[in-house]
Amino acid sequence: MFHRRISRAGAPVAALVAVLALGACGSGDGGGGGGGAEDAGPAGGASTAESLRIGIMSEEGNLTPHTYATGFPGLNLTMLSYDSLMQVDENGQPQPWLAETVEGSADGLTYTLSLADGVSWHDGEPLTAEDVVFSVDYYKAGPPGRFATAMGNVTQAVAQDESTVVLTLATPDPSFEIRVLADVPVLAEHIWSGIADPDVAPFDESTNVGSGPYRLVESDPGVSYSFEANPEYFRGEPKVDELVVVQFADEAGATAALRSGEIDTMMRSISPEQIDVLRGTGTLDVVEAPEYTTTLLVFNTAVAPFDQAEFRRAVGLAVDRQRLVDDVFLGAAVVGNAGWVHPDSPWYDESVETVHDPEQAAGLLDDLGLTDSDSDGIRELDGAPLSFELLVASNNALRMRLAELIGEQLGEVGIGVEVSSVEMQTLDDAVWPGYDVTQGRNYDLAMWGWSAASQADIGQMASLVATDPALGNLNVTGYSDPETDALAAQLDTELDPAAREGVADQLQQRIAEEAPFVSLLHPNGAYGYNPSVFGDWVSITGTGPMTKLSFIPDDGQP
Amino acid sequence: MLVVAVSLNFALPRLMPGSPLALIAGVEVGEMTAEERAAVTADAGLDRPLVVQYLSYWKSILTLDFGYSFRQGTPIEELVLDRVPWTLLLTLTALVVSGVIGIALGAFAAWRRGGKWDVSSLAVMIALESTPQFWLGMLFIALFSVSLGWLPSFGATTAGADLTGLAWLADVAEHAVLPVLTLSILSIPAVYLSMRYSTLSVLGEDYIRTAQAKGLRPRTVMLHHVVRTALLPVTTVLALRLGWAFGGTVVIETVFSYPGLGRLMYDAVSARDYPVMQATFLVFTIAVLLANLLADSLYPRLDPRVRV
Numbered sequence: 001m002f003h004r005r006i007s008r009a010g011a012p013v014a015a016l017v018a019v020l021a022l023g024a025c026g027s028g029d030g031g032g033g034g035g036g037a038e039d040a041g042p043a044g045g046a047s048t049a050e051s052l053r054i055g056i057m058s059e060e061g062n063l064t065p066h067t068y069a070t071g072f073p074g075l076n077l078t079m080l081s082y083d084s085l086m087q088v089d090e091n092g093q094p095q096p097w098l099a100e101t102v103e104g105s106a107d108g109l110t111y112t113l114s115l116a117d118g119v120s121w122h123d124g125e126p127l128t129a130e131d132v133v134f135s136v137d138y139y140k141a142g143p144p145g146r147f148a149t150a151m152g153n154v155t156q157a158v159a160q161d162e163s164t165v166v167l168t169l170a171t172p173d174p175s176f177e178i179r180v181l182a183d184v185p186v187l188a189e190h191i192w193s194g195i196a197d198p199d200v201a202p203f204d205e206s207t208n209v210g211s212g213p214y215r216l217v218e219s220d221p222g223v224s225y226s227f228e229a230n231p232e233y234f235r236g237e238p239k240v241d242e243l244v245v246v247q248f249a250d251e252a253g254a255t256a257a258l259r260s261g262e263i264d265t266m267m268r269s270i271s272p273e274q275i276d277v278l279r280g281t282g283t284l285d286v287v288e289a290p291e292y293t294t295t296l297l298v299f300n301t302a303v304a305p306f307d308q309a310e311f312r313r314a315v316g317l318a319v320d321r322q323r324l325v326d327d328v329f330l331g332a333a334v335v336g337n338a339g340w341v342h343p344d345s346p347w348y349d350e351s352v353e354t355v356h357d358p359e360q361a362a363g364l365l366d367d368l369g370l371t372d373s374d375s376d377g378i379r380e381l382d383g384a385p386l387s388f389e390l391l392v393a394s395n396n397a398l399r400m401r402l403a404e405l406i407g408e409q410l411g412e413v414g415i416g417v418e419v420s421s422v423e424m425q426t427l428d429d430a431v432w433p434g435y436d437v438t439q440g441r442n443y444d445l446a447m448w449g450w451s452a453a454s455q456a457d458i459g460q461m462a463s464l465v466a467t468d469p470a471l472g473n474l475n476v477t478g479y480s481d482p483e484t485d486a487l488a489a490q491l492d493t494e495l496d497p498a499a500r501e502g503v504a505d506q507l508q509q510r511i512a513e514e515a516p517f518v519s520l521l522h523p524n525g526a527y528g529y530n531p532s533v534f535g536d537w538v539s540i541t542g543t544g545p546m547t548k549l550s551f552i553p554d555d556g557q558p
Numbered sequence: 559m560l561v562v563a564v565s566l567n568f569a570l571p572r573l574m575p576g577s578p579l580a581l582i583a584g585v586e587v588g589e590m591t592a593e594e595r596a597a598v599t600a601d602a603g604l605d606r607p608l609v610v611q612y613l614s615y616w617k618s619i620l621t622l623d624f625g626y627s628f629r630q631g632t633p634i635e636e637l638v639l640d641r642v643p644w645t646l647l648l649t650l651t652a653l654v655v656s657g658v659i660g661i662a663l664g665a666f667a668a669w670r671r672g673g674k675w676d677v678s679s680l681a682v683m684i685a686l687e688s689t690p691q692f693w694l695g696m697l698f699i700a701l702f703s704v705s706l707g708w709l710p711s712f713g714a715t716t717a718g719a720d721l722t723g724l725a726w727l728a729d730v731a732e733h734a735v736l737p738v739l740t741l742s743i744l745s746i747p748a749v750y751l752s753m754r755y756s757t758l759s760v761l762g763e764d765y766i767r768t769a770q771a772k773g774l775r776p777r778t779v780m781l782h783h784v785v786r787t788a789l790l791p792v793t794t795v796l797a798l799r800l801g802w803a804f805g806g807t808v809v810i811e812t813v814f815s816y817p818g819l820g821r822l823m824y825d826a827v828s829a830r831d832y833p834v835m836q837a838t839f840l841v842f843t844i845a846v847l848l849a850n851l852l853a854d855s856l857y858p859r860l861d862p863r864v865r866v
Contacts, residue, residue: 053717059825061632200626221632222825223817224717244718249812249821252696256711260703425830 045285045535051242052534055254055266059247061221064207065147065185066198071451073267073546075146077245080227080548081122081210082185085113085132086177087558090549091346092456092541094182095558098127098211099165102181108172108495111181115163119234121188122208122215129159134189136167143199150180174495175459186211213238213548223247235556240534243551258284258528265529267546271398272332278528285535290334291525292342292455292542295399297406297518298431298448300441301479305381310364312515317361318413319406321354325521328401332526336519339508340461344541347458349505352512361413372414379414387416388444391430394421399447402520417445432476438469441478448517450474452543458504462488465507465516479516560847567839568615571832572608604832615836624837627826634837637822642841644714645818647734648810649803652741657796659742660749664792665785667750668757679750687747695740695813702736709735712815737814741807745799752795757788790861794853801849 056077061069065082068074087097096102099113119127136157139147153176156168169176191209192198201207203219213233218226227243246263248254255274257263259281270278270286278284297319305311321335337343339352365371370379370386379386392403400421407417428435430443454460454474466472466488467480487507494500525544529535537545538557549557604611618624624634663683667676703711710716710733721729760766761784769779808820815821819838826834 051718059829061627200632202632218718222637222822223713226718242718246713246717246815248712248815249824250815253699253712253813253815256696256699256704260699260707260711262703262710262712 045529045531046533047239047536049240049264049534051244052240052265053244053246053263055246055248055257055263055268057248057251057254057266057268059222060225062201062203062207062219063216063225064198064201064203065187066142066145067201071453076267076547077225079185079212080214080243080551081208081212081216082187083119083211084182084184085186086182087549088178088182088456088540088543089558090538090540092543094177097182097558098132098186099181102177104176108174108176109169111167111169111176112160113165113167113181115165116234117163119211120232121191121211122230123188123191125188125190127186127188127211128162129165131189132165132186133157133159134193135184135187138187138192138198139184147184150184154180172493172495173459174493174497174500175457178457179459213551214243233552233556236553238551239536239553240551255528258530261530264533265527267527269523269525269544270528272328272330272523272526274528275330275332275526283530283532284528285531286526286528287535287537287539287545288332288524288526289539289544290342290344290522290542291544292345292452293522293525294336294340294342294450294454295402295520295523296336296448296450297445297520298477299445299517300443301477301516302441303444305368305370305386306444308368309514310368311370312518313513314361314364314368314413315410315415316515316518317355317357317364318410318415319518319520320356320409321520322356323409324402324405327405328398329521329523332524334522334524336521337508338512338515338519340464340511340519341458341504341508342455342522342542345455345458347501347504349508351505352508354512358409358413365413365415370414377411377414378416385416386414387418390417390419391427391443391446392419392421393424393427393447395424396447398523399449403447406520436469437473437475437478441476448476456542458500459492461504461507461511462491465511475516477516479514481510481514481516484510484514484516560843563843563847564616564619564840565612567836567843568612570839571827571830571835619840625833627831627834634833637834638819638837638841641817641819641822644816645803645807645811645820647714647730648737648741648807648816648818649800651734651738652745653796653799653803655738655742656745656749660746661753661785661789661792663746664750664753665757665780665788668754668761668788669780669784671758671761676754680754683747683750686744687751689744691740691744691809692813694744695736695810698736698740699813711736714817733816737807737810737816740813741810748799749792749795753788753792756791757784760784760788763787790857793860794857797853797856798849800852801846803845 056073058070058074060074060077061067063074063078063081065078068078083098085097085099086094086102089095098115098119100116101114103112104110113132115127115129115132121127136151136154139151140154142148153170153173154167155170158166160166173179188209188211191206195201195207203216208216208219211234213230213235214227215230216225217228218224224247225245227245229238229241231237248257251268251270254263254266254268255270258266258278261283269291275286275288278286297315299306299312299315301307301312316338325331325333325335334343335354337348337352338354339349341348365379370381372379374380376385390403390407392399394400400419403419407419410417422430427446431441431446431448433439433442450464454464460474462471463474464472465475465479465484467475467485469475471488471492484507487503487510490503491500491507494503527545529537536550538549538552539545540547540549622635626632627634627637663679667679670676699711702709714733715721715726715729716733719729766779766783769783770776807818808824810816811818811820812824819841822834823838823842825831826838
């Protein structure tokens with residue numbers, strides 16, 4: 001009966017031009033989010049529409065659970081046509097959805113789900129417990145992927161009757177609800193049982209059958225998609241009748257089309273200087289709110305002196321986060337916390353302080369014996385200048401500016417930084433070769449970021465810092481510390497919500513102390529839209545308004 | 559020649575840093591175990607020795623079966639064939655427009671060599687030649703789409719509009735205006751310069767002086783004697799540009815989000831979609847080689863003097 005929380009990585013991921021990237025992912029992904037109504041920018045406008053034209057900037061392939069390309073917006077678009085057993089609400093907490101009730105056993109090994117009544121597939125067939133069981137087995141037997149991984153911990157799924165399913169887990173998982181139940185789309189057995197090779201499933205009449213608020217009726221990957229509302233949707237008729245999704249090559253093209261009235265909104269957070277520009281047009285508005293997406297300064301802890309916590313902490317102290325937010329993001333970002341967790345998260349530990357203090361940083365460096373003996377302004381390490389290359393993805397102008405400012409700020413305390421902008425793929429290859437931390441790393445300093453999902457599931461914090469690659473699968477800094485490991489393991493297994501919160505607090509404090517990376521800031525989500533067409537957005541804390549919740553009527557919200 | 563080019567097409571994607579793994583496996587690649595990763599790689603045939611991959615690459619070319627895009631799970635021939643007509647529409651129209659205008663302006667400038675028109679048009683052409691494509695394209699979008707609202711700024715058709723017949727044609731034409739305009743304007747200088755130079759050299763020939771001495775009107779001399787001869791080298795320029803027509807639109811198609819081959823290549827490169835990269839590179843290679851062949855075989859027919 002433990003609490004619902006959080007999902008492993010994944011979800012809104014970035015991506016500029018690029019499809020890639022759980023990792024180095026580029027500029028504002030994820031969503032702008034509802035992080036609390038008091039933060040939300042003005043949002044409003046028509047609450048229903050006949051047609052809404054949405055711009056995207058990444059190539060998405062066929063929008064099925066097996067063939068979508070990016071986490072954001074690809075998976076968000078796919079989930080317009082599908083549903084999961086639970087659904088996160090505006091606060092980011094999983095709530096009953098296809099499953100009307102969710103009961104976890106005390107040992108965390110069994111979940112009993114009873115399905116909502118009267119849910120049917122787009123072709124009219126009823127959605128039953130058999131479909132859920134089929135989905136579990138189908139994902140497990142299918143090619144590797146997000147949902148196959150999610151199902152890895154489920155050993156058995158049994159349909160007790162038409163509407164009751166019992167899932168058995170191999171090991172207890174405190175994040176099971178948010179990570180699995182609120183994430184994995186349920187598939188129609190009568191459709192997918194006939195598809196042997198889901199990876200190359202084409203778009204046609206048979207593969208576009210889901211249970212979601214929209215049915216995909218036209219798919220031209222690389223160009224456009226059309227969705228039609230499902231008037232029989234079990235949570236009520238969707239607010240917009242038709243969604244037309246158009247793919248642009250870049251943000252400039254999409255912004256121009258938004259301004260010329262050719263599209264009505266875009267699934268890409270706009271750059272900070274565009275916010276006032278769009279609002280200034282008089283016809284457009286921007287829905288703006290904090291989001292969980294992170295922007296980090298990471299270092300290779302195998303390279304001296306990054307192997308010493310004092311040195312890493314000094315780097316953190318030397319960075320003026322508030323200035324980064326003000327100068328580069330024009331205030332449209334939230335200062336990163338030394339303990340990693342976003343201040344809007346329910347898991348945030350307020351006692352963790354984030355300080356900018358170059359003098360203290362200089363003191364720490366002096367104590368480490370890193371002094372400037374030749375008076376050139378740069379300290380020396382064993383006679384060689386204390387200088388590092390800072391890698392940054394060239395497709396991300398904001399991060400390039402951040403890198404330059406950070407270089408200046410570190411220079412002020414005597415650490416030399418040379419900024420190198422490289423192609424995103426090259427950056428991935430240096431920081432996270434093969435997307436597998438066991439393959440090592442080949443960099444000194446880099447600008448990095450994780451998607452909003454890395455914060456939405458507090459369990460994800462463990463994957464950033466744990467030494468064991470099975471748990472620390474996102475530990476791209478190669479950081480290793482026994483005390484941190486113990487806390488990370490506890491966070492991953494503690495079923496009692498109150499106890500888990502205590503562990504999460506301790507881990508945040510440990511991260512602030514050890515500085516395995518520097519969390520710089522969280523860019524706010526900012527989505528331009530035309531309020532005369534549609535503006536009734538529903539934001540999810542930290543992940544933003546670009547999900548199906550925005551199109552589900554008020555009385556059908558989770 | 560072809561073999562070398564085709565082999566390079568195979569090597570280039572693999573020489574670039576970065577891996578298509580995330581593309582194939584999806585964004586959750588970091589969540590996967592080593593075994594799952596290996597399974598994904600094996601599935602895509604990327605674990606095979608390079609020699610084997612190379613041979614199968616040749617096989618795919620010879621059988622014209624390029625396999626599936628990593629990204630879209632769609633057969634590549636389909637992807638490419640879908641895109642080719644759009645690219646041809648842009649480039650052929652632009653080729654005709656820039657050819658006609660460039661030839662006319664170039665001939666006229668040479669005729670009035672040293673005159674006001676010649677000097678000013680030459681300056682404009684040189685300025686245009688150094689104008690970046692994306693800049694002019696964005697300028698047109700800002701002007702004709704955003705400010706004036708006259709023309710669509712992106713795409714080849716109106717998405718979700720379901721038009722047919724004449725309405726569809728009009729829609730396509732409307733969407734093609736800005737990209738074609740940009741492409742044409744920027745292609746004119748090359749034609750203009752080559753036409754101007756070639757006209758000038760013809761004007762110095764003895765037979766022109768003869769024609770003038772016969773008392774023919776300057777206009778007649780120009781049209782019947784000069785331009786016809788001067789066009790010969792320009793034909794070569796145009797034929798070669800035809801080859802580049804497939805590859806030269808990457809920037810334009812990106813700026814206008816136009817679903818042509820250039821866009822396909824651009825997206826494939828950004829995502830390291832090896833099979834699509836190989837296939838689009840191949841199309842460009844073949845187009846350029848064919849255009850060279852065309853220019854080589856066309857010229858002797860037009861100009862008997864060079865026949866051996």
